[in-house]
Amino acid sequence: AVAQRLDRAGRAINAEPQRAQTLVGDARQDIAATVVGLREIIADLRPPALDELGLVPALELxxxxxxxxxxxxxxxxxxxxxxxxxxxxxxxxxxxxxxxxxxxxxxxxxxxxxxxxxxxxxxxxxxxxxxxxxxxxxxxxxxxxxxxxxxxxxxxxxxxxxxxxxxxxxxxxxxxxxxxVVQPSAEVIDPVCHARIQPDSAYGSATYNDIDYFFCCPVCQGAFQRDPARYAA
Ligand SMILES: [Zn+2]
Structure with a gap:
């Protein structure tokens, strides 16, 4: 929108200087609004407290x-x-x-x-x-x-x-x-559905009592993490 307004202002500048001035003024307002919007987006994307202080203080805020x-x-x-x-x-x-x-x-x-x-x-x-x-x-x-x-x-x-x-x-x-995801180096069995998982092809993994378990899909991993004692070896 800004570029279009400036293009039109450029074309109008000799024949219609008044209109060109208005277009330039509008373009300036567009830019100001864009800058404000960008600042909000950037602040939203990465709150300063997160980088400076870390997750816990950022979450407290x-x-x-x-x-x-x-x-x-x-x-x-x-x-x-x-x-x-x-x-x-x-x-x-x-x-x-x-x-x-x-x-x-x-x-x-x-x-x-x-x-x-x-x-x-x-x-x-x-x-x-x-x-x-x-x-x-x-x-x-x-x-x-x-x-x-x-x-x-x-x-x-x-x-x-x-x-x-x-x-x-x-x-x-x-x-x-x-x-x-930590990957198995040999074939392993999904503790939830008992599917065979080939090396380096696990959907996810979890550690329970110092043993690594590997899963075929998020459903199995979620089931394990809800109740690991039920599935653990
Ligand atoms: Zn599974």
Whole structure:
């Protein structure tokens, strides 16, 4: 729009100087608006607190800015450490998305975010005491932004597991491995569905009691992470 206005101003500048001046003025306003918009987008993409202070303080800021109800408490487990910048950003965005779902849909009286810094992964739990839902239907219907959570986690070799039932609140567990998916070097068996997984072709992995498990798909990985004791060797 700016370039078009300036082109027209250029053509009009001799014959219609008044119109050219108006067009240039409009173009200037467009640019100012664009700069403001870009600043907002950039701030939104990567909050300064995230780079400077890390995920935990950035998340504390985000939570402090939320409406007072439902109250959101943040718990930390393990030794807090920095992750790579992309993972910190995706972690922050996923918690924001989960909390915005809580606010919009859950009718909760409280919510809780837990960040567990595990050996090779960050585990994020977002829990509320709201009205809950039937996860499968909601997931397939693309509701609640849950599909978005899956996509984001998958991009980082992670997973999302959802525990919810009508009237029983909702718990979302997100696992973000520190690095891309750890891969098996030999054929392994998926502990959930017992599929054979060829070397370097696992969808995801999880460590439980110091043993690595590999999965064929997000459903199996999610099932394992909800209840590892049930499937572990
Ligand atoms: Zn499987």
């Amino acid at each position: 985000v939570i402090a800015r939320l409406p007072a109800t439902p109250p959101v408490r943040l718990h930390l487990e393990g030794t807090v450490r920095r992750l790579d910048p992309d993972r910190e950003l995706v972690a922050l965005r996923m918690v924001q998305e989960a909390l915005s779902n809580v606010r919009r849909h859950a009718r909760a009286t409280r919510a809780e975010v837990r960040l567990s810094f595990e050996g090779h992964a960050l585990r994020i739990t977002v829990e509320d005491d709201g009205q809950g839902f039937v996860p499968r239907e909601e997931y397939e219907g693309g509701h609640w932004g849950l599909v978005g959570l899956h996509e984001r986690a998958t991009r980082f070799g992670g997973s999302v597991a959802i525990d919810s039932a009508p009237g029983a609140g909702t718990r979302i567990q997100i696992v973000l491995p520190d690095h891309a």
